[in-house]
Amino acid sequence: MMMNYTVIDNSNYVRRGDGVVIPDDQSNYDWQVYQTWLEAGNTPSPAPGPTKANLIAYTTAARDKILVAGIVVNVAASGHPTISIHCDGLPQTRHDLNGFCAWGLDQVARGLTEKRDWFDNGWNKYTLTGAQCVALAVPVGTWSDKVFGAAQSLIEQINSGAITTLAQIDAATWPTS
Secondary structure: OOOOOOOOOOOOEEEEEEOOOEEOOOOOHHHHHHHHHHHHOOOOEEOOOOHHHHHHHHHHHHHHHHHHEEEEEEEEEEEEEEEEEEEEOOHHHHHHHHHHHHHHHHHHHHHHOOEEEEOOOOOOOOOOOHHHHHHHHHHHHHHHHHHHHHHHHHHHHHHHHHOOOOHHHHHHOOOOO
16 A cells, blocks of 8 residues: 655654654654655655634734834923833733823823823833823824734735745734834
């Protein structure tokens, strides 16, 4: 009986046609049979490509890695020093920034001078004016929207069949700021 083999995930394992997985182990009888099969000029089938679900999960993980890494925003307001704040774009942060932005816009519109504390990703505390809250929230929100948009575009391309490999996702251009 002629056996077929398939490479698994570009690793040192192969799957026999009957589903048995064979490790790269010179003392393993099945591995020895496989080596003899290769020496006879046979070639295993390549590893199957990732599924759409795998590609989408990979895209989502890439998006989250970028969001967690965050961006640095230089926050300045008239009469106040510039502050560089490292901020991620994760959903909870976006929610918090929405509240800060609304509060800051109200402060500016009413000419108030109250301040609020913001803790960045490193738990550094910054006391910000209303205008500084807006100056922080707007670029982080804009950047994170772009990151989510880039991921959504990739997912749409995955679903349409235009993206079929992890390398295509790795080659994608993600927003940096």
